[in-house]
Amino acid sequence: MLPKLIAHRGNTDGPNQAENNPDYLLKTLDLGYDCEVDIWVINGKIFLGHDNPLYSVEEDFIHTPKFWFHAKNLEALDFMLQKSVPCFWHENDQYTLTSNGFIWANIHMPVTSKTIIVVPDIESGIKKIKELPYGICSDYVSYWQSDKLAISH
Numbered sequence: 001m002l003p004k005l006i007a008h009r010g011n012t013d014g015p016n017q018a019e020n021n022p023d024y025l026l027k028t029l030d031l032g033y034d035c036e037v038d039i040w041v042i043n044g045k046i047f048l049g050h051d052n053p054l055y056s057v058e059e060d061f062i063h064t065p066k067f068w069f070h071a072k073n074l075e076a077l078d079f080m081l082q083k084s085v086p087c088f089w090h091e092n093d094q095y096t097l098t099s100n101g102f103i104w105a106n107i108h109m110p111v112t113s114k115t116i117i118v119v120p121d122i123e124s125g126i127k128k129i130k131e132l133p134y135g136i137c138s139d140y141v142s143y144w145q146s147d148k149l150a151i152s153h
Contacts, residue, residue, distance in 0.1 A: 002144070004135035006034040006068055006116065009050065011139035020048040022057055025067070034066040036137050039087070041076040068098065102134060
């Protein structure tokens with residue numbers, strides 16, 4: 001069975017300027033993927049965006065199933081935990097724990113059946129995925145959807 005596929009910022013076929021845009025994210029969900037979403041909360045208002053808070057959203061949006069929120073500031077992390085929404089915080093950590101009990105990991109780290117690995121590009125994944133994780137988060141999730149996921153032994 002293939003791992004859960006999580007579109008990094010909604011991207012499925014490589015980085016896109018529309019990443020973290022609410023409409024873009026919802027279209028990605030319609031394709032059947034989960035999405036990793038960068039979230040900010042500033043003075044109680046919710047925003048999406050990687051380096052900056054770009055897109056304002058209402059609270060209903062964060063309760064959309066299949067989103068994995070990457071809190072970009074402390075207020076966002078605290079807010080998401082209070083709302084019991086799947087979230088995590090990390091910067092350069094090898095591993096971090098998500099609020100729903102999964103291990104979010106860099107590509108080069110060993111995995112378990114509870115690990116989601118971040119695969120920055122296809123080449124890295126082909127060379128470094130040694131065993132199946134619970135999930136793969138990538139800008140290229142459409143690639144991993146097929147039998148191209150080769151596990152080296």
